[in-house]
Amino acid sequence: MKHSPHIHLHVDPIFSDELQQLPWHIPIAEWSAHGIKTLDIKRGISRHVVIFVKTGRFSFAIKEISEEISKKEIENYERLLLMGIHTLIPAGYVVREEEPIEVNTPIGIQYEKNRISHTVTLLVEKVLPDSLLYSRNFRKENRQKIWDAIVRLFVQLHSNGVYWGDSSLANTLIRFEKQDIPFVGKRTTLMAYLSDAETVEIHSELSQSMREADIHFFLESMDWINEDLKASGIIRDELATAEDKQYILDSYAMLYTTEQKKKAFERLTSLNIDKFLGSVAHPSYVELFIKHIEEHQRYMGERFQQPPPLSTVARHWYETVFAPVCEIFRREGVTNLLPGKTAAELYIEIMTSKYYLSEKKGYDVGMTAAAEDYLTRLVPKEYEETVKHITKNISSYFGV
Secondary structure, rough: OOOOOEEEEEEHHHHHHHHHHOOOOOOOOOOOHOOEEEHHHHHOOEEEEEEEEOOEEEEEEEEEEHHHHHHHHHHHHHHHHOOOOOEEEEEEEEEEEEEEEEEEEOOEEEEEEEEEEEEEEEEEOOEEEEHHHHOOOOHHHHHHHHHHHHHHHHHHHOOEEEEEEOOHHHHEEEEEEEEEEOOEEEEEEEEEOOOOOOOOOEOOOOOHHHHHHHHHHHHHHHHHHHHHHHOOOOOOHHHHHHHHHHHHHHHHHHHHHHHHHHHHHHHHOOOOOHHHHOOOOOOOHHHHOOOOOHHHHHHHHHHHHOOOOOOHHHHHHHHHHHHHHHHHHOOHHHHHOOOOOOOHHHHHHHHHHHHHHHHHHHOHHHHHHHHHHHHHOOOHHHHHOOOOOHHHHHHHHHHH
């Protein structure tokens, strides 16, 4: 006589009520046939059975897999979230224990455990499936925005000692999100989420060879997707794929170097660039921030006879120079006139303009003249009066 399967729920108490209502005694591939309404969501290629369901307050993604891997994957998601990495929110894992499997062996009949597990995560809504990346007529610029999001995810992982292992478009979710940018406000940006943590390894740090292996595995996955698309009748120019790969490699090298410099900057100054200044994509910008703070340290040393510690100087520079100028940018809508620029990038570019103007003139032209020169060159002519108003406010702040 066949017995009903035993169900073992290892789930977060927040989701327990909803998950207990589901028919775990039935294979998830058969739920639809038993009246469970699954969500019709387009998704990438998967080697596992995956379904999406809504029950009670929550929508879940459920993946059928072995118990050992399921347990590890949920633990990986939890650790990644604690690091602040963009990944799925784990609800837990559920095991269906069937009758043991009878196995003939040289020493007689033995019985093996027959346990099928399920990784359960909260469903991420409004995502752009990888299967649509090439099926739509994506322009080069749009594709590059997606690669930028994926590169940011890689840098976030690798900077925290995380080796993805099975990095691919199929294991990535892309979605639009609102982000708070210092002195800019909310800005919509594309974010990439790691959506498969089976092979994730977390180390104290990653070697260069591990980082390169992770990236190259992702590049190989692009070829696999091209083959899948060909099979479905979508032919893509191979040259375009080669260009995409080079773009990813170049962007990753640049952003990873920038991230390392940002961490060094934070150790020196106790200021987190992304939190206080705004994101920058080039390592030279971080170097220029350090240079400006060191100049401010010399200025303070002249005033106080002895230069204060760099962390103290950095805070003073932030409060008396950087933040007030960027607040003027925000208030006068400079970041709207130059969309895509963060306040940090505007500040650095204006200071760079100041340096070259001063070199040309043979004296320090000051912040006001530098801002006027920079904005006049970059902002459309119809905003000429706005530029004058902005430079007047900068001039008033610095007492010129």
